[in-house]
Amino acid sequence: MINVQQLRDRAKELLESGEVKYVFGWRKGTFWYQSPPVIISKAEDADKLIWDEFCLNNLSKYLLDYKNLDGKIAIFVKGCDSRGVNRLIQDQQVKRESVVLIGLPCPGMKDPQLAREMGESKLNEVPKIEKCAQCLTPNPVEYDELMGDEVAAGLAVEERFVRVQDLESKSADEKYEFWQQQYDKCIRCFACRNVCPACNCRECCFDQSEPEWLGKRVVTAENQFFALTRAMHVAGRCIECGECERVCPMDIPIMSLNKKIIKDINGLFGEYDAGVNVEDKPPLGRFDENDPEEFM
Amino acid sequence: MKIIKRDKLKDLLNSFAKNAQTLAPVKENDTIKFLPWKGQGEIDLSQNALLPPKDLLFPQTEVMYRYTDGGVQGEITDVAAAAERQVIFGIRPCDVRSLTMMDDVFMTKGYEDDYYKSKRENTILISLGCNEPQPTCFCTSMGIDMMEADGADIVMYDLGEKLALEPKTDAGEQLLNDVDVLEDGAAEKPVAKECQLKADAEGLAEKLAQMFHHSYWEDLSRTCIGCGTCTYLCPTCHCFDIRRKNIGEEGFQFRCWDSCMFSEYTRMAGGHNPRPSKKERVRNRFLHKLQYFPERYGKVACVGCGRCVGKCPVNIDITRIIGELREVSVDE
Amino acid sequence: MSNSVAKQLEEHPLVPMVGEVSKIVDETPDVKTFHIYYEQGKPFTPMPGQVAMLSLLSVGEAMFSVRGVDENHLEFSLKKTGILTDALHEIEEGQKVGVRGPYGNGFPIDFCKGKDMLFIGMGIGLAPVRTMIYHCINNREDYGKMQIIYGARSPQDLVFKEDLFENWHKVPNCGVDVTVDRGDDDWDGNVGFVPPFVEGLAPNPENTVAIICGPPIGIKFTLPVLEKLGFTNDQIITTLEMRMKCGIGKCGRCNIGSCYVCLDGPVFSLEQLKVMPDEY
Numbered sequence: 001m002i003n004v005q006q007l008r009d010r011a012k013e014l015l016e017s018g019e020v021k022y023v024f025g026w027r028k029g030t031f032w033y034q035s036p037p038v039i040i041s042k043a044e045d046a047d048k049l050i051w052d053e054f055c056l057n058n059l060s061k062y063l064l065d066y067k068n069l070d071g072k073i074a075i076f077v078k079g080c081d082s083r084g085v086n087r088l089i090q091d092q093q094v095k096r097e098s099v100v101l102i103g104l105p106c107p108g109m110k111d112p113q114l115a116r117e118m119g120e121s122k123l124n125e126v127p128k129i130e131k132c133a134q135c136l137t138p139n140p141v142e143y144d145e146l147m148g149d150e151v152a153a154g155l156a157v158e159e160r161f162v163r164v165q166d167l168e169s170k171s172a173d174e175k176y177e178f179w180q181q182q183y184d185k186c187i188r189c190f191a192c193r194n195v196c197p198a199c200n201c202r203e204c205c206f207d208q209s210e211p212e213w214l215g216k217r218v219v220t221a222e223n224q225f226f227a228l229t230r231a232m233h234v235a236g237r238c239i240e241c242g243e244c245e246r247v248c249p250m251d252i253p254i255m256s257l258n259k260k261i262i263k264d265i266n267g268l269f270g271e272y273d274a275g276v277n278v279e280d281k282p283p284l285g286r287f288d289e290n291d292p293e294e295f296m
Numbered sequence: 297m298k299i300i301k302r303d304k305l306k307d308l309l310n311s312f313a314k315n316a317q318t319l320a321p322v323k324e325n326d327t328i329k330f331l332p333w334k335g336q337g338e339i340d341l342s343q344n345a346l347l348p349p350k351d352l353l354f355p356q357t358e359v360m361y362r363y364t365d366g367g368v369q370g371e372i373t374d375v376a377a378a379a380e381r382q383v384i385f386g387i388r389p390c391d392v393r394s395l396t397m398m399d400d401v402f403m404t405k406g407y408e409d410d411y412y413k414s415k416r417e418n419t420i421l422i423s424l425g426c427n428e429p430q431p432t433c434f435c436t437s438m439g440i441d442m443m444e445a446d447g448a449d450i451v452m453y454d455l456g457e458k459l460a461l462e463p464k465t466d467a468g469e470q471l472l473n474d475v476d477v478l479e480d481g482a483a484e485k486p487v488a489k490e491c492q493l494k495a496d497a498e499g500l501a502e503k504l505a506q507m508f509h510h511s512y513w514e515d516l517s518r519t520c521i522g523c524g525t526c527t528y529l530c531p532t533c534h535c536f537d538i539r540r541k542n543i544g545e546e547g548f549q550f551r552c553w554d555s556c557m558f559s560e561y562t563r564m565a566g567g568h569n570p571r572p573s574k575k576e577r578v579r580n581r582f583l584h585k586l587q588y589f590p591e592r593y594g595k596v597a598c599v600g601c602g603r604c605v606g607k608c609p610v611n612i613d614i615t616r617i618i619g620e621l622r623e624v625s626v627d628e
Numbered sequence: 629m630s631n632s633v634a635k636q637l638e639e640h641p642l643v644p645m646v647g648e649v650s651k652i653v654d655e656t657p658d659v660k661t662f663h664i665y666y667e668q669g670k671p672f673t674p675m676p677g678q679v680a681m682l683s684l685l686s687v688g689e690a691m692f693s694v695r696g697v698d699e700n701h702l703e704f705s706l707k708k709t710g711i712l713t714d715a716l717h718e719i720e721e722g723q724k725v726g727v728r729g730p731y732g733n734g735f736p737i738d739f740c741k742g743k744d745m746l747f748i749g750m751g752i753g754l755a756p757v758r759t760m761i762y763h764c765i766n767n768r769e770d771y772g773k774m775q776i777i778y779g780a781r782s783p784q785d786l787v788f789k790e791d792l793f794e795n796w797h798k799v800p801n802c803g804v805d806v807t808v809d810r811g812d813d814d815w816d817g818n819v820g821f822v823p824p825f826v827e828g829l830a831p832n833p834e835n836t837v838a839i840i841c842g843p844p845i846g847i848k849f850t851l852p853v854l855e856k857l858g859f860t861n862d863q864i865i866t867t868l869e870m871r872m873k874c875g876i877g878k879c880g881r882c883n884i885g886s887c888y889v890c891l892d893g894p895v896f897s898l899e900q901l902k903v904m905p906d907e908y
Contacts (some may be wrong), residue, residue: 583885
């Protein structure tokens, strides 16, 4: 793995020289199996930075909080973070020149829940967290500088939608029942939306009260409306970082829904990996005369 | 003291359920939650429920009254009925303590909230002592005895193969007398293992009263994603919104949990928002727990259940915050 | 108050009492005053400065300053600012609406007794101030000199014109001074913002209580003027607006520090506000 000192030194350098105002990275959390995000602005805080098996948060979303910053931000990016940054650039939320991307090839992060159960002595045996086991792009797809050597490619393309098979084998009624059960658990904390780099509207429709699109009752009908609207809104734009599913306190398998939609879009409009190439237009954001229209 | 073998637990719950809605921690889809006991299900007493039992007294969504409203005519047709009796089985000492705080909010300071009060007065609490805390637990730091539960009608201890129940109120005594699956007995109260996580909020409110403009809040709030996980999983958070749902010329007024973490929470008609950014919202949440609630009700509004510590997506950990607030200089 | 009404209020503090809108007065292009009639007698008698939740059942409810008119009527004056007030501005006489309350502390009547009263209202902020003005008029012997200063953006935006230009001039030992930010061809009164207008009038602070209400920016610039004139913080009283849902100190929304505006306010002295967090 990359030497932590290298990260800290680089962050310190960037802050001391005044090249950047903030550095986004990870720190050590309450427990040994937690490495949450940290945003630092002082060179002396660079020693808080770490890089270990639990840096699983995607940092890109925080860029939205600094949209009006007069100055640059350095952000450490794994594959998924870099795709998140690209997503925000494509949505014209962030300017490429306002960020310094320090690439970190990612070996895949470990599952903190299992780590907690297995204990620190078995750290090496703790499996990857689901979202990392499903990763296609462990290496940063966009960076200004890269630390360490690139890691082997991620998940093979043919395995990408394995998770959807189970869902697809269900009948329409079974699917409905499955998702109803899942979304009946939803407490509408909006963690999935708030963590998602594809959710970057200035004001989310779910927060609007005039008109009130989403009723505040936490009942099946409203939860379904929330789930479907969000799924369709990120369709073609989901970068597959899996953060929505990771942060869901109720363990709703949100990525199954996202993956199914990605699979369908790829089938209809051709292969597309959101956030991998900033020049590629999202399939649902462009028109092509040859687009299929059998479903219309 | 009454004793029941673990394998007879379902019989006990069945007996309670004959006379009252009985809620017990049941594992469903890998999650432990308080569900109405219908004679079936996997009772799971291994650790506390993910969602706090506050929902049973203060539901996430609750109809308040119904109305008709067509043209110029309008009237209130129905006000939500008084609650039926309910038994909450296996509630942990931390959550029992949280209900005493809910009581302070909903039943003191001039007004009694009839929706809450009706449920509260018809609720019997059977607590379950915690033999072994989770790594995220810090209830003992908040002055809670892991075995006892002030406010419970019956205190229950986990003796491994058996459970011991000791009535603490007349209602509790009555409930146990009405069932015939219990044996009389005596048992040593188990000794709880210590909480590993600690936090000392004693006397912090006075310091915080001088820290409203401290830069700490800005630093703390940077990584918060502004979701409602902490507030919705918190057994002491009690903020709600009041909304309505119209169906043709009929409709109903309901209330639902709300979160001070949400951006539109304090936004007024006309657009002014006294808490416009994460900094003000995060500050409000922690000052509410550690300063405002103590000033108003004489208690720290945290029971150390650790749910927020376990589930915050970015590890904003109240125990760490309490520690840091103790350390920082008021003058920066 | 009828027994059934009292019972409902006591048992269900969050359920409104339905009354009928008996009169609507167009005050300005965006302010209307609503009289709400209760056949069995109005459900409560608000103290000056108290607030109440007014609702259109199918649209929503919000907190406004409320005045008791007579045995059967409550009165609200509302500016169009959001979903509910937009809808209320569309209704006609005869419409059923809901009211619950009264909430909050109201103006400190005992503290004001025996003192001269300075009232400063800006825009729709005159509505809460007016509840106290009426109280003083109805209990005239309890108070000293009354001075009412009112400012609006334009002559068109003046509210309660009958009070400002007729009724209050008839009150003994009571002065009324009105200004507008911008005049028009028909306006021959004072022109100028409230803060310098107050400074020019130079009300005497001695044994006087100033009650001031208006948009935050107006209050912000008037307070230094009052301080300059010699008013101390405990002599200056204002009312705050916060988003409220329950009105009874439960829903948690309207807190400023450990105060709830719905219970401990909406009326605060400047002395109180100075020690509260400035988060409103």
